[in-house]
Amino acid sequence: MKSISREEWEKICDNCGKCCLLKLQDENSDEIFYTNVICRYYDLDKCRCSVYEKRCELVPECVRLDENNVSKIEWMPKTCAYRRLFDANFVAKPQKKLKGRVVSQKNVQESELEDYIIDEDDL
Numbered sequence: 237m238k239s240i241s242r243e244e245w246e247k248i249c250d251n252c253g254k255c256c257l258l259k260l261q262d263e264n265s266d267e268i269f270y271t272n273v274i275c276r277y278y279d280l281d282k283c284r285c286s287v288y289e290k291r292c293e294l295v296p297e298c299v300r301l302d303e304n305n306v307s308k309i310e311w312m313p314k315t316c317a318y319r320r321l322f323d324a325n326f327v328a329k330p331q332k333k334l335k336g337r338v339v340s341q342k343n344v345q346e347s348e349l350e351d352y353i354i355d356e357d358d359l
């Protein structure tokens with residue numbers, strides 16, 4: 237695929253918000269588990285990050301995606317628009333808005349996060 241501008245790159249994202257769900261990693265197996273708790277900065281009404289320009293400063297684990305890293309990040313949602321573009325080996329499911337199906341990080345104690353583990357395919 238030929239290189240694309242940052243502006244074109246940003247337009248690929250459908251703002252589904254799935255990459256903004258909090259995840260837990262098993263200390264022993266390194267397995268990643270999705271939760272249905274979404275980053276405190278994701279605006280569920282507008283379906284987008286409310287601090288996009290400052291996201292990596294405010295949330296150190298927030299990844300700035302680009303053409304080189306997108307296919308290397310194993311936890312990226314299977315339905316992510318970038319994965320759909322760069323990974324020919326999977327079939328995406330139709331997207332549904334997250335509002336009403338997730339809770340904001342603002343309303344969850346970090347110690348309770350395990351209680352919110354879900355199967356990514358259920359979202």
Ligand code: SF4
Nearest residue numbers: 256275278285291298
């Ligand atoms: S800072 Fe924004 S882009 Fe990063 S995880 Fe939170 S809502 Fe998503």
Ligand code: SF4
Nearest residue numbers: 249252253255316317
């Ligand atoms: S999962 Fe992919 S398409 Fe959805 S918001 Fe994140 S980067 Fe955009």
